[in-house]
Amino acid sequence: MNRFFKGCDRMKVWVAHEKDTLRTIADKNHLQLEELITLNPCIESPDQNIAGKPVYLPSLSDFTMSDVDEIPTCTVSTDYINNWIxxxxxxxxxxxxxxxxxxxxxxxxxxxxxxxxxxxxxxxxxxxxxxxxxxxLQSHARNISTMNGERLTKYFNYVSRPLPGSAPEYPGARQxxxxxxxxxxxxxxxxxxxxxxxxxxxxxxxxxxxxxxxxxxxxNVTGEFTTDSSYTEILLNRLWAKGYATAEKIIMAADLTPQSYGRVHTDVFxxxxxxxxxxxxxxxxxxxxxxxxxxxxxxxxxxxxxxxxxxxxxxxxxxxxxxxxxxxxxxxxxxxxxxxxxxxxxxxxxxxxQSFMIGTGTMSRTEFPAALGTLGIMITQTPEKPYQVLMAGPGDFYWYQTYEVKPLTAEVGATFFCYGRTESRYENRITLNPNRLDEYGVPEIQVHFSFNEEDTAVIRKMEEGIKQIASSAGIILISRDGRPAICLMPRGDLHHxxxxxxxxxxxxxxxxxxxxxxxxxxxxxxxxxxxxxxxxxxxxxxxxxxxxxxxxxxxxxxx
CATH class of the missing domain: 3.50.50.60 (FAD/NAD(P)-binding domain)
Structure with a gap:
């Protein structure tokens, strides 16, 4: 072992190892043997076994400089960017x-x-x-490790704002x-x-x-996001057995490629x-x-x-x-x-x-094995059913972070997102309001939007469709967080x-x-x-x- 004793001469002391001599210590530290002999007059011979004895070495400054001077000094770049992009x-x-x-x-x-x-x-x-x-954000919110479903929604509400001019006909819109x-x-x-x-x-x-x-x-579009999820696969089989031929695993823009050869896939979503x-x-x-x-x-x-x-x-x-x-x-x-x-x-x-309807339900946890996974099913439209239904869970979402602890509960939740076809009509429009200018002097807009009779008929079919799908999958529809079991979201709430x-x-x-x-x-x-x-x-x-x-x-x- 070796130690540094601080003093005015910053002398370095080496505690000799087994079989150490002044000659072997000089070789190990690239020192002149004559210099060691001079600094250590109490040691009779340069070849004497001095195990355990302290040996004085040249001062730290002299030793460091003589040892390092022969090594070229690296240049350090001072270039920088002031942002991540x-x-x-x-x-x-x-x-x-x-x-x-x-x-x-x-x-x-x-x-x-x-x-x-x-x-x-x-x-x-x-x-x-x-x-x-x-x-x-530097990436999709779901790629941020501190996000979960609740924080994501609240953060979106914080960084977005209601669309000026959306009321009263398009009240749910945000920008x-x-x-x-x-x-x-x-x-x-x-x-x-x-x-x-x-x-x-x-x-x-x-x-x-x-x-x-x-x-x-x-x-990176894939249909494999919920592969091997028992929650998804069991409900898919139930729906197929009930004649829902268009039901399949949800398709998502998610990079599921494993990391290899040092290549990191940071943008899952x-x-x-x-x-x-x-x-x-x-x-x-x-x-x-x-x-x-x-x-x-x-x-x-x-x-x-x-x-x-x-x-x-x-x-x-x-x-x-x-x-x-x-x-x-x-x-x-x-x-x-x-x-x-x-x-x-x-x-x-x-x-x-589109018209946008949400349904919430629950199932007994005992219907599934220990490894539940997430729920991600889509049921595409047909001529008789002009709407698409997406099923997610547990709870409101189809994903959760690695760090998120999911408690074991007696029941497991499911959410239905239902999107209905609407007519593209000339009278649904935006106009400029010359009496209201924003801070840059640009006129605000006014939104004019309504559902016609055909759109309303689709909405009624959507409600009945959610009920039938829930029954076929074995899901009991229930209210959640003060929201009815099936509810129509305000016009404009859907960002489509x-x-x-x-x-x-x-x-x-x-x-x-x-x-x-x-x-x-x-x-x-x-x-x-x-x-x-x-x-x-x-x-x-x-x-x-x-x-x-x-x-x-x-x-x-x-x-």
């Missing part, structure tokens, strides 16, 4: 002429960014993307302005739209299928942040700014030329671009277009959202709003052509839920991503 100031973006400028970082904006970066690698193109909100948009919190249900709905679209079915496959691949991360690793640089509010689309002689943007401190900037892609949301995209003097008969009209800039072949019923280009302004595109001509009964996110990738490919082909 590279950001560009609006001042710098205003100095750049962009090939494409994207407004919004939700599902559509993220998909367009990723696809452009993938297709334009090493081509010297300049891409910019701006986000009105700030950075709220979230954040990097990644609502994909930070979405359920990640990724079903394709039903073929009967897609047949009415202005795009060939085979082409849509191709883009669905591209979207599913990049979003997909969000637009995942798209941005993929784009960052392409050979196509892009500029990203947050807290950047687009207030006006600039256009001249029927051609988009850029966007007027304001910072949080109300400074204005002009961002120049050959092509502008609007991915601001079903409400903000038409609002920006209308405020910019871009109008058409269909713009802002055909606002569509769409259609206000929908694509189509007929200028009278569509604000954009089949490629997403806004009518009357070349180089101006829409790529978000507002572009969807209809939404059926499914979560629209996968379809929005597929359509946005298709729009990006059109931009590349025509650049």
């Amino acid at each position: 590279p950001l560009t100031s609006l001042e710098d973006m205003a100095k750049t002429d962009y090939d494409v400028l994207i407004i919004g970082t939700g599902a559509g904006g993220g998909a367009v960014l990723w696809r452009l970066c993938e297709q334009w690698q090493n081509q010297g193109k300049r891409i910019g993307i701006i986000e009105r909100g700030d950075q709220v 979230l302005f954040a990097l990644g948009g609502r994909t930070l919190f979405w359920y990640t249900f990724t079903m394709r739209m039903h073929l009967s709905d897609l047949m009415k679209w202005p795009i060939p079915i085979d082409e849509l299928k191709t883009y669905y496959k591209i979207a599913e691949q990049t979003m 997909y969000s637009s942040i995942s798209f941005i991360a993929k784009a960052l690793n392409m050979m196509t640089p892009f500029d990203l700014a947050v807290n950047a509010r687009a207030v006006q689309i600039l256009h001249d002689q029927g051609k988009a030329t850029g966007v007027k943007v304001m910072s949080r401190d109300k400074n204005s900037y002009i961002l120049k671009a050959k092509t502008v892609v609007l991915s601001a949301s079903t409400f903000e995209t038409p609002r920006l277009l209308l405020h910019s003097g871009i109008k058409s008969r269909a713009l802002g009209h055909y606002l569509t959202n 709003d769409s259609g206000t800039c929908r694509i189509g072949d007929d200028p009278l019923t569509s604000a954009a052509d089949q490629n997403g280009q806004i009518r009357g302004v070349s180089g101006l595109y829409v790529a978000d839920n507002s572009a969807l001509p209809s939404i059926g009964c499914e979560n629209p996110t996968l379809t929005t991503v597929a359509l946005s990738i298709r729009t990006a490919d059109h931009i590349v082909a025509n650049s």
